[in-house]
Amino acid sequence: MASRQFATFEVADQLFGVEVDTVQEVLSYNEYTPVPLAPPAVGGLFNLRGQVIAAVDLRVQLGLARQALKGPVMNVILRGDGEPVSLLVDRIGEVVDLDDDTFEPPPDTLSGPTRELVVGTFKLDGRLMLALDANQAVDTYRATT
């Protein structure tokens, strides 16, 4: 039985996951530099060991209000295409091993901005995890209105 590993995290009480090999690291950071005039989904920039990383506010990507960047916020840093990008999330979950037979395409009733980011649904014990398309999730030029 083929299985895949997902790193999970929560945004607005919904469990999301990205394939574990797209994740570089997970860390909490509390000082973000806002970028005026940048797309709204850009939460800010921060310094990851000397490297300037753009943090994408997953809430905005999901069509929700911006994350208030006061105090520490969890970052899921994705390897990205050439340079790392971070996703701002509420809480970090576990890394889970999921069998392919727990996978289903996104439900037809799922619509709105979330639909475009989600590649499928995994049925976990007692809750659902939405698997994110990592590239879509960090694309800040996606129309989010």
Place this chain on the structure above:
Amino acid sequence: MEDLGEIVGEFLMESHENLDQIDRDLVDLEQEPNSRDLISRIFRAIHTIKGTSGFLAFSRLETLAHAGESLLSRLRDGVQPVTPDTITTLLATIDGVRSLLAAIEQTGTEGDVDVDSIISSVHAQMQVEAAPAAEPAAAEPAGPADTEAPVPLAEAARSAPEPVEGQRKPLGQMLVEAGAAQPADVGSALQQQLEGDERKLGTILLEEGKAHPAAVNEALQQQQAPKRSVADQAIRVDVDLLDNLMNMVGELVLARNQLVRGVMETGDSGLVRSAQRLGMITSELQEGIMKTRMQPIEHIWSKLPRVIRDLSTSLGKQVQLVMQGKETELDRSLLEAVKDPLTHLVRNAVDHGIEDPDTRTASGKSPEGTLTLRAYHEGGHVAVEVADDGAGLNVERIAGKAVENGIIRAEQIAGMDRRDIMALVFQPGFSTATKVTNVSGRGVGMDVVKTNIERIGGTVSVDSTLGEGTVWRLTIPLTLAIIQALTVDCGDQRYVVPQVAVLELVFIDGQSTKIEYASGAPVYRLRGKLLPLVRLDRALGLEVGADQGVYIMVLQADGRRFGLVVDRVLNTEEVVVKALNSRFKDIGLYAGATILGDGKVGLILDVSSLARRSHLTADTERESHTGTSRASTGAGTGERLLVTAVGDRRVAIPLDTVTRLEEFPRDRIEHAGSREVVQYRGQILPLLRLSHLLGAYREEPEGDTVSVVVYSEGGRSVALVVDRIVDIAENSAIARRDAEEDGLVGTAVIQQRVTELLDVRRAILAADPNFYRDAETELLVEA
């Protein structure tokens, strides 16, 4: 096999470098055909390639290199002279070697590169010259199959000069040769050593006062130097490794900053000293790593003389190349990215810019055109200019062509200024070349240049004067470099401004220094001249702050000067410029990011793009650069004019006589006797309609407000009513005529329109006959 692969790789890299040097040397050789140094150098380089290719069993490469070498040996021995034809043949040989190397690089074999025809043309060269000497052996025809070299390999190998390297000369000999010691003294010192004196030769000479300490020192150093052979002085380092080191040094700097802060708090003087020492070492390390990635732009320029020579020869043009600022350094990766666009611009300049000698002579220019490459630092960028003194861009033709190609609509042209039209050449599918050459004119190129430069965060612009020349200008960011920068506060954030762009700082207290508004546009009177201002908070779309207690940074970029209004100026800092993710490129306001002293990310402002936001027309306050490249943009008098519309006429008012621009509701105009007045800041402000003064009577324009230009002096003000404020422009003083009309001092062509220059004094007196009275009586008293 693995080992061999590495050897081949090294051979390729080394050979490419050698070939570039040969190219340059050959072009130089054409200029000074008798330079034996050059010939020997070229000979040695080719000989090295031949030797290694033989060793690696690349037989065709070896044969080709050998043919070139044979021709060179004849030049070196003076058997035949250096002619442009021989140079061309040799360059073709080098190109052949290049294609073979390229094939080897790609496929590992020599492929099917055609070397025979090159070899036969090399042989033909040798025979052309040999024929008059009536040498029967050389007269036999050289077919493509004839790869037999006229000079046996062994002989050529023997004639190669032996490099003399790494030989240590005895100190005594060096001192004698340098004239720093007498042979007899050295001899006696040597004798003493033989007799058991254990001191060194230099010491003996010094202690006996037979030689000068400085001379001995110098000789010793010279003696040390050659111990490292050329090969040991430089090693090849993977750029990725340097990137890694760079990042780690960046982290080290941050760790250091935090450590230093912590140590300062403890107040332990021993620790503080160590921390300071650590700080210094870190800075030096950082600088060192930085330097390893920087290369002078000469690196990519060096290929251009060859390009220009080949092209100008094939087009029958004469082009002289001038290079300025070739030591300007750029990050390696950028240098690589700039290479092709630059080459294209140079080819384009030779092909389309510089005219052929007859045309040039006919238009009174020297038959030889000049192409100037110039590089310099400006505003945190490196500017690279390609300037020619050729025909220049024909604005009308560009506009016409752009309409024809459907890039713009004909009616759009009227609203575009010269530079906007010239910028159309960067549009895809644009070409004005009437005939398509194999060099350029196919409508591909300029747009590619633009795309490539923009990809690395740079900009391209063009300026040209018809008949005088064209300047293409690339502005390239320093993605990876340390720059001196000023940190400023705006809102609750900190930003970074490259210090090179900063001319001065002015504190605005709202009393003695204040921000004024010209028709809503903020300006500051800097030593009597109006400086256009850009509010950083407004430019960034933030909440706009107060006009008091702020700072104006007087900045200069793209030849424009403007003031940037910020809340606070903190300090200067050396910052490491980091490229910003491409997702922020479109904003255009940021040149990059950096890590500030407190570990936070700071955005580096792009001064040029802020300058463009100051809404100045491109020609305004353009500082004219000295030098050949400046396609003289009508060297202005520097006088800046406010251009207004009065009826269908354009009237210009010197900007430094203007206090402010206002709009008044029409219903606020009242009458005092025969005069129109408005109440303004507790004063009665007399109005003068310029249309009345200048006799341009016409229907009143629609609208509820009137635009006025307020002029104040010594507590008195008058307002000149105009129909519309058009622009601020520089008086170019071309085609200027003295006035025949009352109220005007003359007529000039400004922005390609005839514009009347207002006699301000006359206009003011018409509005308020008593305006100058006080001032004049004072003058009389003084007199």
